[in-house]
Amino acid sequence: MDLSCALGWLPGTSYLTSPRAKPAALTAWHTPDYIAALQAAELTGSVSDDVRARHALGTASNPVYPEVFRRPATAAGGSIMAGSMLRAPGRLYNPGGGTHHGLPDRANGFCYLNDPVLGILSLRHNGLSRIAYVDIDAHHCDGVAAAFEGDPDVLMISSHEARRWPFTGPLEERGVGNAWNMPLPRGAHDDDMAAVCDGLILPRVAAFRPDAIVLQCGADAVTEDPLSRLQMSNNAHWRVLRGLMPLCDRMLVLGGGGYNPWSVGRLWTGIWGTLSGQDIPDRLPLNAQNVLRGLSFDHPRLGRSVPEDLFTTLADRPRTGAVHDDVRSGLATLAARARVWV
Structure with a gap:
């Protein structure tokens, strides 16, 4: 948000404050007992052994912190509000959302509430029945x-990266519904993602003819992120968004994963720039550079000797190469499956 403001891309007319979702709204998918446990954890700052075992709160993956209810409830409130606003055509961005691991009765992978699910349910409640959910x-x-x-x-x-937590979503997992998984090999880069975009994402979404598109745009697939071994530039994410935008007149874009503050801030600012029709600058003005130089990252490797490009540019240099064999074969398998299911 600070970077978008420094670039003049976020005037007051383009910004709404997310409401904090009330417990009754959250129980559209989460259980009342879990919501009560989450509120109690924030109030007391701790959980019992029974709550930890049942709801996975107070663990290394889902620690209790001072805003453990308010923060995710506000992100969820933004996605729920977006579902209501998209009764009319439009494009909305909730970078604080994208917590796609949350489960009905427990926290999961630092996701305490599942705002993508709540956002989709809100879209449906507001009369939009066919939803395309794309998660990169x-x-x-x-x-x-x-x-x-x-x-x-x-x-x-x-x-998503193959053989990485949560170890779900294999290629062969078709499911009963309309689910398509494309695991990516370690080192997958921009050209791999372009192949997935052109060979899977865009044709499947176009054929589905959705009433609304929800894009979860996690920033942890880029080279600088410590929690994956993918090698994309932020251009890969922006390309997916540009491809999806003409396919539907209602779109909700969410944030998600991303653990290097410089790469996350630059990637998500570019998402907003793409959505709002801005030109990506070759070099950032000084006030925008100062936003990035003011960040810090307590990481023994990535927080030190930060490359100058992460301060002075918004777009990464493209990271290209030959499309991996695993990607080619996976897309061929999914294309054959599509011919059967169409």
Whole structure:
């Protein structure tokens, strides 16, 4: 947000404050007992052994912190509000959303609530029945997959690193509904993602003819991220968004994973620039550079000796190469499956 403001891309007329979702709204998918446990964890700052075992709160993956209810409830409130606003055509961006691992009765992978699921349910509540959900986070969207398994009116496409937590979403997992998984090999780069975009994402979404598109745009697939071994530039994410935009007049874009503050800030700012029709500058003005230079990252390798490009540019240099054999064969398998299911 600060970087978008420094570039003049976020005037007050383009920004709305997310409401904090009320417990009753959150129980559209989450259980009342879990929501109560999450609120109690914030109030007391701790959880009992029973709550930890049942709801996975207070673990290394889902620690209790001072805003453990308010923060995810605000992100969820933004996605729920977006579902209501998209009764009319438009493009909305909730970078604080994208918490796609959350499960009905427990936290999962630092996702305490599942705002993509709640956003899709809100879209449906507001009369939009066919939803295309596209997830390009480095990790598979296990919570969203669990929510809509067997639902033919939700198209779910996930590209994610193969053999990485949560170890779900294999290529062969077709499911009963309309789910398509594309695991990517370690080292997958821009050309691999372009092949997935052109060979899977765009044709499947176009054929589905959705009432709305939800794009989860996790930033952890880029080279600088510590939690994946993918090698994309931020151009890969922007290309997917540009391809999807003409396919539907209603779109909700969410954030998601991303653990290097410089690469996340630059990638998600470029997402907003793409959505709002801005030109990506070759070099950032000084006030925008100062936003990036003011960040810090407590990481023994990536937080030190930060490349100058991460301060001075918005677009990464493209990271290209020959499309991996695993990607080619996976797309061929999915194309054959599409011919059977069309």
